[in-house]
Amino acid sequence: MKILITGTAGFIGFHTAMRLLERGDSVIGFDVVNDYYDVELKECRLAALAEKARGTNTGYSFIRANLADLAAVNDAFETHRPDRVIHLAAQAGVRYSIENPHAYVESNLTGFTNILEACRRFDVEHLTYASTSSVYGANRSMPFSEEHGVDHPLQFYAATKRANELMAHAYSHLYRLPTTGLRFFTVYGPWGRPDMALFLFTQKILKGESIPVFNNGQHTRDFTYIDDIVEGVVRVNDRPAQPDPDWDAHYPDPTTSDAPFRTYNIGNSTPVKLLDYIEAIEEALGCKAKLELLPLQPGDVPDTYADVARLSEAVGYRPATPVKEGVRRFVEWYRRYYEV
Secondary structure, eight states, X not given: OEEEEEOTTSHHHHHHHXXXXXXXXXXXXXXXXXXXXXXHHHHHHHHHHHXXXXXXXXXXXXXXXXXXXXXXXXXXXXXXXOSEEEEOOOOOOXXXXXXXXXXXXXXXXXXXXXXXXXXXXXXXXXXXXXXXXXXXXXXXXXXXXXXXXXXXXXXXXXXXXXXXXXXHHHHHHHHOOOEEEEEEOXXXXXXXXXXXXXXXXXXXXXXXXXXXXXXXXXXXXOOEEHHHHHHHHHHHHTSOOOOOTTXXXXXXXXXXXXXXXXXXXXXXXXXXXXXXXXXXXXXXXXXXXXXXXXXXXXXXXXXXXXXXXXXXXXXXXXXXXXXXXXXXXXXXXHHHHHTO
């Protein structure tokens, strides 16, 4: 297939593009390469993708442009005519959305509208897009199920991603565009984002600096290794959403529709306490962390825990990487990449 992937300079987009190139798909990458975090890391990801494409002799091209630029998005679709789209570009970060909400409007709302419109105009077979576990917001019923309410976001980032799900349903209903949203649960692994806990903690521990541990380390997170995430993304891409023949408008299932629309959780389904996660990092590094215990931050949720039964039933999704193994692989990559 010819697949357009947005966010290929980003963490999940990079790994997804690598996987699809390995299996022989043609990939069109699209990314603005902004400076939200280290641009050099993003450029290194792009260089690795280009090298992979040369090694596999598959079709690969990259477009450096902003998703909010409607002309650039339309030109990409006009030129390449993708069969399917995997939309992973977004302005990420929970706390940053409190500081700079306008960045989230441009990327997550305007950019997503442009993607939806292009998919409609150019008859894309299936749009798979990134949502987030943050949509569960104030909900404290565990594990998080797609059937739970998601109408109480705790920060603007979550609100924009929930809006994406609603926007996707509108296009699925109006234009019969197959769309599938994936609610990611705390993704980690090699080539990860420097603003995420694993990256920050590893960096500070190696420097002998104290690490900030919010909520006194009592958070639990459904840490999900990048390879398991990519496996789910690829499987979903391969199976376009279909209308649910059993959908009942009197008792509406929020995750399906009489339109070709789906939303799924994608996580490890095994929550880990933050202090235990830090112990796994210490074990992989061979040194102890200095902890600075702090209260819960505004916008943070205390716990996440994914019910992935629906995704497992739909595409056979089975996360397979224990946290200790995933952390070890990250630390190996980090030491190699930064030569420490």
